[in-house]
Amino acid sequence: MAPAPPGSQAVPLPSNLPFRIISKTIGQGAYASIRKACPLNAPKPIIAVKFISKEHAFKQGRLTPKQLSMEITLHKYLGKHQNIIHCVGSGEDTIWTWIAMELAEGGDLFDKIEADEGVGEDIAHFYFTQLVSAISFMHSKGIAHRDIKPENVLLSGEGDLKLADFGLAAMFKRDGKVRLCNTVCGSPPYIAPEIVSGRRSRRADLLDTGYAANVSDIWSCGVVLFVLLVGNTPWDEPTMRSEEFKEYVETNGRTTDELWQKIPPEIVSLLRGMLKMDPNTRFTLDEIRTHPWFTRSNPYLSPAGTNANPIGLATQMLSQLRIDFSTDPTQGSQRGSSQYPDAMEIDSAPSPHRSRADPNALISSTQPETPVTDMSFDWERPPRLGMPTYDGISASQPTSNNHRPAYQMQPLTQTPFLSQLPSSTQDLLSQDPSLTQFTPNPSVPLTLTQAARKFKDVLPNYSLARFLSPLSLSLLIPLLAEALHRLGVPVPPFGEEQLGQWERDGEASVRVKMADGRRQGLNGHVVLERVLLGGDAMCEVRFVKASGDPLEWRRFFKRVVVLVGDAVLRPG
Structure with a gap:
């Protein structure tokens, strides 16, 4: 039996798995860890398996059996799409639930983007196009993601985008009937304002009036596009406690913020449409797909929507990663100085009285x-520096x-x-x-x-x-x-x-x-x-x-x- 994943109960994984575990931990969440696996009698294909400790998740955490079951059901229901991590299967015993998935061989997309710099227009357009393709497919199935953020954007071995993590996904349309969502969820920099600002008289995590989850996804995609372009978020949260967001709202998107000044006007018009405060006037997917910047030609984008030049794209992205040793690392580049965001879940936060802009208070x-x-x-080591493997080292x-x-x-x-x-x-x-x-x-x-x-x-x-x-x-x-x-x-x-x-x-x-x-x-x-x-x-x-x-x-x-x-x- 393989040893237990980190951060969970120190008990062995199930012994009757329909695959072989072949790695240590390659990823981790609040209640789960991810390992590589392959068929019992063959070395390929290699997949990723997410192991969730039920006791850790249900008793010590905030996950319910119903939520976990819904994640698996919706992920399987999605089926296959070239820009979405495919669910291969699932299973459980008395201690564990496991979800087998397609392995994102390229790792994290945003690991490969320089903080505070971003990528060029062609690369941003390429990945944004693939993100919109993934979200369009999900929405066509009546499912909203509700947690679109860099942490959930992975890559294939050829450098194509793969959207992951459907733990907060929700069905917003079924049998032609649209339903609103009430659960407050998401990550503060990427969450839509209607989710944060809604009234909650019954429970802190439930809105009195529901929101259209598919429309909220559009907002999150807009923030991700912004991050691709400049390497930072436009604000730390979409509330008036954030100075950047406050100015954006008060100027109707004509903000003087220096990060917005770096973005070409034709992209700014797309961002303003996606980041409209009123969900009813926010751009739809059709409006995004017909926007002049979205329909522009791109040397990296094939007619099938895949990477047309993997080596060229990787070379360009690698050349943009740079550390400037002349900078002062004690000066922060975080956005805003709002107070502690009590509307959202925080894993570990310092005192709410500390300034948000102070890098020494992180x-x-x-x-x-x-x-x-x-x-x-218990993490998987990457290949040794300068060596394809670390055999003998x-x-x-x-x-x-x-x-x-x-x-x-x-x-x-x-x-x-x-x-x-x-x-x-x-x-x-x-x-x-x-x-x-x-x-x-x-x-x-x-x-x-x-x-x-x-x-x-x-x-x-x-x-x-x-x-x-x-x-x-x-x-x-x-x-x-x-x-x-x-x-x-x-x-x-x-x-x-x-x-x-x-x-x-x-x-x-x-x-x-x-x-x-x-x-x-x-x-x-x-x-x-x-x-x-x-x-x-x-x-x-x-x-x-x-x-x-x-x-x-x-x-x-x-x-x-x-x-x-x-x-x-x-x-x-």
């Missing part, structure tokens, strides 16, 4: 720990003296560059896509694109929120701790003995729990491991997101990297 708690003692950390493999030319037990006197390493190590790391983000003028090495056959060959499915350092763990951990302190992360003290133990183990982990700039839960780990690369021992640091907005996690990663910048290995 973190609620962290705890340094080693992976072996942290039962909730142990993260904590002891390094002999002749494997230590790059591993520094003394503080660095200058920024480490790739050119300072042996040529064999340089050749190895030149194939690693995560290094391109640290160059002043990002470009994608030909070694990455020449042999590429798929989108994921250039832009991998795993997160690029990681870096290499020649510093030892015992030197790098204090630097990271100081960086986290500067960002408001209270890291408990540790002594020389603990540092020595981490150095001997060759690995360490810091668990991060925070509320992001919009007071939404953002959780994960900063994992440090000693690795061998072409005979050189180095330290690899990975930022592993467990839950939360991928753009917010990217922003957090960038800030920490800039603060420890002189320890980060860079190309050149």
Whole structure:
């Protein structure tokens, strides 16, 4: 039997599954974790299986058996669509419910978009077109998603959009009859204003007057388009407590906000139509599909609505990921300064009296720990940096003296560059896509694109929120701790003995729990491991997101990297 998913009851998974579990955790939600699986007697196809602990979800959480049953029923009812994660099957025993799904081989879309920058018009148009296709299909089946946000937008191996997570989906039309929804749900930056502002006299999560869930989906799609274009949301929540939203409403969409100024007028007209306050006058899907910007030609979009140039698209997106080491990471880029959003569910939030715009008020708690003692950390490792697999490479493999030319037990006197390493190590790391983000003028090495056959060959499915350092763990951990302190992360003290133990183990982990700039839960780990690369021992640091907005996690990663910048290995 496979071990239990993290964050759930420490009991084994069902032994009579109709497939084989072949990975550790690759994704996690409030009550569930996701593993890879394959047929019992064959290596392919590889699917994703979501395991929900009933006791954890029903007794400790806020999920009901009826809600879980509805998620499965609606997901299966949707059937197949090229831009929607397909439900393969489901099952349960007395302890677990599982849902088998198509695997999103390309990972998270918004892992691959630069925070505060966004993507070019062609790429934004390509993914927006596919999102509208997915939502159009759902609505044609009478189902609204109700939780459209970056966290639920995934990619296929060819880089096509895949909409996921139907836990909040609802039937708004059946047998020709339209019904309104009353449940308050969604994520504050993406939720429609009619859901937040409605009167609730009976229960905090139920509106007295219902809303059209399909029309609310249109609003959320508009916010996602905005984020694609500029790498940030237009507001932190659609209430008058948000200064950006207040100005948007009072100026009838003619806001002076600097982010709106970056967007071309023809797209602004589409956004204003989708983000109309009155649901009755908000753009319909037909109006979106006939808008001049939507119908424009796009070199990445095939007549069938799929990726016409996967390698070109991946190359362009990778070249747009860039970390500017000259910025001040303690200055926030979050939107607004509204008060605690009591209308919405928050995973972990700091004091409501703290300013929303203060980046140092984002973190609620962290705890340094080693992976072996942290039962909730059981995540699948990505391929080792610079290597297609990590066969024969142990993260904590002891390094002999002749494997230590790059591993520094003394503080660095200058920024480490790739050119300072042996040529064999340089050749190895030149194939690693995560290094391109640290160059002043990002470009994608030909070694990455020449042999590429798929989108994921250039832009991998795993997160690029990681870096290499020649510093030892015992030197790098204090630097990271100081960086986290500067960002408001209270890291408990540790002594020389603990540092020595981490150095001997060759690995360490810091668990991060925070509320992001919009007071939404953002959780994960900063994992440090000693690795061998072409005979050189180095330290690899990975930022592993467990839950939360991928753009917010990217922003957090960038800030920490800039603060420890002189320890980060860079190309050149």
